[in-house]
Amino acid sequence: MIRNNDTISPYQLAIIIIMTVISVEAFSLAGDAASALGTDGWIAIVILGIINIFAVLFMIKLNSIFPGKTIAEYSQIIIGTIPGKILTSFFAVYLIIVIAYVTRAFTEVIKMFLLFRTPTEVIMLSLILVCTYIVRGGIECVARINELLFPILFIPFLIIILFGLPIMDFSNLRPVLQTPAGKVLTSIPRMIFSFGGIELALYYIGFMKEPKRAYKPLILSVLFLIFFFTMIIVFCIAAFGAKTITKIIWPLVSYIRLISLPGVFIDRLDGVILSLWVLTVFTTIVSTLFIASYSISKVAGTNENKQFVLPLVIIIYYLALQPVSIAELYEWGSIIFPYAVAAFIYAVPVVLLLIAKLRKLGVKQNESN
Amino acid sequence: MKAINCLRAVAAMLCVMLLAGCWDKIEIEDRLFVLSIGIDSAEEAEHQISEDKYTLSFVSPVVDQIKEGPGPAFRTYKTVNRSVIMSLSQLLERFSKKQFFGHTRNIFFGEDIMKDEKLLKEILDGISRYHEFHNSMYAYIVPGRAEEVFKVKPMYDKLLAPYIAGIIENSDYTSKVIKLTFSDMIIMLENQKGGLVIPKLVPEKEEVKINGAGVLKDYKLIGYLDDQEAAVYNWLTNKAKGGTIEVVYNDISTVFRHYTFIRKIEMPKMEGGKIYLNYNIEAEGSIEEYMMGKEILDNVLLNKISREVEKKIEDESEKLIKKFRQEFKVDLIGAKDYLSKYQPKLYKTIENDYEKFFTDNIVIKVTAKVNIRRVGLIK
Amino acid sequence: MGFFSKKKSGNVKKEKEMGKLINSRNLDENTRRLKERLKDCDDIVYKEFRVGEKQNLRFLLVYIDGMSSRDLLNVSVLNSLMVHAREVPPEATEPGDELFKLVRYGGLPASELADKDNLEDAVLAILIGDAVLFIDSTEKCIIIGAKGWPMRGVSEPNTEALIRGPRDGFTETFRINTALVRRRIRDSRLKLKQLSVGKRSFTDVGIMYIEDIAEPELLEEVFRRINTIDIDAIIESGYIEQLIEDNYLSPFPQISVTERPDEVAASLYEGRVAILVDNSPFALIVPTTLNSLFQSPEDYYDRWYVASILRFIRYMASILSLVLPASYIAVTSFHPGILPAKLVISMAAARQGIPFPVLIEAFIMEVTFELLREAGLRLPVPIGSAIGIVGGIVIGTAAVDAGIVSPIMVIIVAITAISSFSIPNYSLSVGFRMLRFSLMFLAGILGLYGIMLGVLLIASHLVKLKSFGIPYMSPYVSFVGSDYKDTVVRVPIFLMGKRPAQIARNRIRLKNNRNLINRLEQEGSDDKE
Known part of the structure; x- marks a missing residue:
């Protein structure tokens, strides 16, 4: 009854992943897709989703x-303590940069549309500090806030976005599937x-009781993401046409402005x-900040991660203020993230899995240890 | 306890913000809602310095007078400056209130702006970039100067902007009014490489009239459509909904009102380097007016009248297509749209020199199908 | 009361392990000691009387005037001992243990008797309203359950009036309250554990639960928390509530309070634990979730869609009462683009000439409203309505006419006030009221973004909050499909087959009988054919 404080349910796992992936880049996603593949922009997302x-x-x-066990723990088993810690620190650094990027990018959007004269520092700091409050509550609170905010975000959003149907012209999505396969792959x-x-x-x-039960929620969450991103791209292209959309910085916002x-x-x-x-950005920052502080606590070898949260806020705040302009911010993003994301999504799990298989590590050895 | 400390930190920060804050607060009564904007190129006489390029006219409601008595409740004012955004900020030097453009419904372009590619492009960029403008405002061209619109005193409406926007929103009931939002305008200019059909607004003393349309090619005004041609343009681009068509049958002038009007394009063949396109038009509606004492509720008669209406639609359409092909030499009637969307491979081959290809090698045939469903209350 | 007194004596004995004062065999000595112990307590009656042929059997009856039933004492003690004993001369007439046994087991026709040999126990028994009978030449005394003080009858609860539902409510008397609950749960597994809390007040605190539904960990936690209380007196159940709640900083009530025995019974069936406190008509129910605070017992008595609509209205009302003034501030001072042009223009027209910013204007009106509400609450009902008229109508109209506030602001405040009254739980609506003011300030600084940050802060707090180990936001934060059947939508009763997963064990509550009903109907129509 007084439940264990350190586990999450499969459903919560799915929602954490969805809410983490969807963040400020959903605003510009349709533009990126259209500039890569024109009217076929959504195909890239579908293929990427399947991958x-x-x-x-x-x-x-x-x-x-x-x-x-989380990767911060088992990477130390698989490739040794020091390399494992190095990998985890890389992870932490990457996550901190992600938070800084998301914070800054969202602040720019807010400053563009809602608060024009309010200092950037105030907007960013208030957002990160609100995130800090929940991150200090531990994994359970992080999971619960995601679960709570999921319907609050998506039900109104889906209703509102459907009000745009009258302004959409789905013939804008034509021609379909005319892009050569090579171009699709390179995009x-x-x-x-x-x-x-x-x-x-x-x-x-690693925070679940049984990792075996993660298959269904995680696959469902990736499918949801494919559906959601495809919907955004399709709606934005249908509303503006593939040509115009490449000229807009945040097509989703512009689309909603038309409704x-x-x-x-x-x-x-x-x-x-x-x-x-704000909710999605909040959940993204919360989930990421929690893992960042958790990684650092694992590198430092402590069990608590609370004490690392506030120092991280200062680093994130400093990093987020570094880009001078929105152009510089996006340039940073396009330099760092494709490689980092590819490395952490594809390379790290595959390589670790191979090494673990080769070294025949696993549950049995674990238990004998 | 740590959570409490954290809460305290947040609370303390909020207090600090409270003391320093309210950066963006502008009370609603301190704002001046600009409901329409007119843009002209500045006349020599108006120049304050030689670089001045634009004259901007604005109209704002006088909120105190909205509820009181009859008569208009708005004021107009104008600025002359080098760029749009500078004009907007110049207003802050002259008014105690802050202008707010979030509710701007109409934007009027003077004829001379439309004739100058550079001026027009600067304006369009300035407006699309500025966050306060909403892209769903309506765009118009005004023959002569746009500021003339702001001298109109509408008969029934207290405000000018809702009056004009209301006319545009009648486009569901009359096909002679072309509806063009600013975002459609940008999209069309982008897709047609500077081609545009924009409703023409003619100001008079107590009213305005949306009468025909201006046609742009390469960001330059190249001519006007009259109001009948505007209706035909709506037919051909599948934008028409309701409207009336008048035909003369047996010396009796008959009015057909259509409730739905659907245009479909197909490409039956491609011969000798020529592309043949069929515009299939389907309209549905009722007879609204015939002749007292004569019965119209007769299938044969109605069929004949339908043929007549179809013929009128086909003739009018072909006249307009000819005008676009030969006079304007620009494809704004949907052929390019169709080819690029439904015949992408073919379109790729002709994309580079499309304008020439359109005038020479595209043959458009219009086939109309009219269904008269009802005849009104009397036989 | 016998059981009760025994329990208590156990506790006291433990405390008095060192200085335990055994009664003297001498009645005079006992009287002296008692009078010394209860010095200057002029409401205590010492009734000494003699029985027996030689009048050699001395008795002393001690009780507090007004707290014990005189009728009962007259009939079952004085009458039986003095009159009947005379008619039937006792065989063993010698004073001492034999006499004690005779009186204890044969002489007193009262239903609650207990014997004690300890002065402290006797004093305590006197203080809680029982009568104590001392007999000469034995150290034992007999405690007679003769509690009987003037008490209020069972009447309809004022704070939780329902249109449909039982009309009985708790009273200030502990025993009546437990009886009201037990009448609804005729199950031997309904348990009532009684504790005595308060070093001076010795208030009865009863913990009620159904043994095989309530989680043992929850019970353990409740007992643990109550046992930690070390206070001189418990005046009302609010003391207990504040002493055992999880987070004292939270604006949200973590223990729900009710005057309705039917609600307590329903909660017990859900696996919750009720805490009843003597002298208080309010029972405490733990654990409490935000969802359960939006429930009213009526929801289950009405048909399901009526209940669902009312629930939805309550949730909407709570959201409105939380964010409406803040949104008004944000929209008018920061983002007028959100509203349609016509509305904005009429708002601007209404605000012409108002000297204050919207934030201050809203603040003035909200504070005025809070004052009115508080004033109306403290006054007798007839004057209270006058306050409503003076405050609402006169001040509202005058303020608008004087140009201090805009008419739209008055409308906003009125809607907010009505909304906050639609929240069924009083302390929850007070919590929302507090948060409303902070959101108004946030909106005044950062507009809609500020409201969102405030809402996120509240959401984070709610998510962190637990009530006796149960997440406060469950079932919204712990996905169990069947738990959602009793949230914003209350599904038909026959579908609510399970108890809340987070709280109860033994979860099957009912079997769906709908198909049985339909089959009977089917068979009936078949028969006709």
Whole structure:
């Protein structure tokens, strides 16, 4: 009854992954997709999603060798304590950069549409500190807040986005499937960042009681992400056409700005959606910040991760203030993230799994230890 | 206890923010809601310095007068400056209130702006970039100067902008009104490489009239459509919904009102380097007016009238297609759209020199099918 | 009361292990000691009387005037000992243990008797309203359950009136309250554990639960927390609530309070634990979730869609009462683009000439409203309604006419007030009221973004909060399909086959009888054919 404080349920795992992956880049996703593949932009997401299902399968496979352990713990078993710690620190650094990036990118959106004169520092700091409050509650609270916010975010969002149906012209999606296969494949690396966040499953599966039960929720969450991203891309392209959309920085926001609900209290919805979007950014930062502090605590060899959270906030705040302009911010993003995300989603699990298999590590040895 | 400390930290920070804060707060009564904007190129006489390029006219409601008595409740004012955004900020030097453009419903372009590619492109960029403008405002071209619109005193409406926007929203009931939002305008200019059909607004003393449309090619005004041609343009681009068509049958002028109007394009063949396109038009509606004493409820008669309406649709359409092909030499009637979407491989081969290909090698045939479903209350 | 007194004596004995004062065999000595112990307590009656042929058997009856039933004492003690004993001369008339046994087991026609040999126990028994009978030349005394003080009858609970449902409510008397609950649960597995809390008040605290539904860990936790209480007196159940709740900083009540025995019974059937406190008509129910605070007993008595609509309205009302003034501030001062042009223009027209910013205006009106509410609450009912008229109508209209507040602000405050009254739980609505003010300030600084941050902070707090080990936000944060049947939508009763997974064991509550009913109908129509 007084439940164990350190486990999450399969359903919570699925929601954490969904809420972590969906964040501020959903605003610009449709533009990226359209500039890569034109009207076929959604194909890249579907293919990437299918690849990610396999990546997720590898992650679960790897985790089920070491049930109840996260990558920060079993990487030290697989490749030795020091290399494992180095890998974990890389992970932590990457996650901190992700948080800084997301915070800054979202702050730019907020400053563009909602608060023009409010200092960047205030917007960022207030957001990160609110996140800190929940991160200090531990894994259980992180899982629960994700679960609570999931319907609060998606039900209104899906309703609002469907109000745009009258302004959509689905013939804008034509021609379909005219892009040569080679071009599709080469465009995929450009889109990899859109699924960034799935790599956190390497940690979160470790918080489940039985990793075997992670298959269904994780595959479902990747399918949900494919559906969600495809929907955003399709709707934005249908509303603007593939050509115009490449010129817009945040096509999703522009799309929502076109929707009007005649005869209702609310006329324009961009303010509403942007304030709803605080939720996704919040959950992304929360899940990531928790794992970042957890990784650091594992590198430092402590059991508690609470004490690392506030120092991390200072680092994140400092990092987030570094890019001078939004152009520089996006340039940073396009330099760092495709490689980092590819490394952590695909390379790390596969390599670790191979080494673990070769060294014949696993549950049995664990138990004998 | 740590959680409590954290809470305290957040609370303390919020207090600090409270003391320093309210950066973006502008009380609603301190805002001046700009409901329409007109843009002209500045006349020599208006120049304050030689670089001035634009004259911007604005209209805002006088909120105190909204509820009181009859008569208009708005004021107009204008600025002259080098760029759109500078004009907007110049207003802050002249008014105690802060202009707010989130509710701008209409944007009027003067004819001279539309004739100058550079001026037009600068304006469009400035407006699409500015966050306060909503892309769903309606765009118009005004023959002569746009500021003339702001001198209109509408007969029934207290405000000018809802009055004009209301006319545009009648486009569901009359096909002679073209509806164009600013975002559609940007999308169309982007897709057609500078081609655009934009509703023409003619200001008069107590009213305005949406009458025909201006046609742009390469960001330059190249001519106007009259109101009948505007209706035909709506037919051909599948934008028409309701509307009336008048035909003369047996010397009796008959009015057909359509409730639905659907245009479909197909490409039956491609011969000798020529592309043949069929525009299939299907309209459905009722007869609204015939002749007292004559019965119209007769299948044969109705069929004949349908043929007549079909013929009128086909003739009018072909006239407009000819005008676009030969006079304007620009494809704004959906053929390019169709080819690029449904015949992408073919379109790739002709994409580079499409305008020439359109005038020479695309043959468009219009086939109309009219169904008269009802005849009104009397036989 | 016998059981009760024994329990108590056990506790006291433990405390008095060192200085235990055995009664003297001498009645005079006992009287002296008692009078010394209960010095200056002028409401204590010492009734000394003699029985027997030679009048050599001395008795002393001690009780507090007003707390013991005189009728009972007259009939079952004085009458039986003085009159009947005279008619039937006792065989063993010698004072001493034999006499004691005779009186204890044969002489007193009262239903609750207990014997003690300890002065402290006797004093305590006197203080809680029992009568104590001392007999000469034995150290034992007899405690007669003769509690009987003027008490309020069972009446309809004022704070939780229902349209449909039982009309009985708890009273200030502990025993009546436990009886009201037990009448609804005729199950030997309904347990009532009685504790005595308060070093001076010795207040009865009863913990009720159903043995095979309530989780043992929860019970253990409840007992553990109550046993930690070390206080002089428990005046009302609110003391217990505040002493055992999880988070004293939270604006949300973590223990629900009810006056309705039917609600207590329903909660017990869900696996919750009820804490009844003497002298308080309010029972405490733990664990409490936010969802359960939005439930009213009526939800289960009405048909399911009525209940679902009412639930939905309550949730909407709570959200409105939380964010409406804040949203108004955010929209008017920060993002007027959200509203349609016509509405914005009429709002701007309404605010022409108002000297204060919207934030201050809203603050003035909200504070005024809180004052009115509090004033109306403290006054007698007839004057209270006058306050409503003066405050609501006169001040509202005058303030608008004077140009201090805009009419729209008055509407907003009124809607907020009505919404906050639709929340069924009083302390929850007070919590929302507090949070509303902080959200208003956040909205005044950061607009909609500030509101979102505030809402996230509240959500984070709610998610962290637990009530006796149960997440406060369950079932919204712990996905169990069957638990969602009793949230915003209350499904038809026959579908609510299981008890809440987070709280109860032995979860099957009922079997779906719908198909049985339909089959009978089917068979009936077949028969006709």
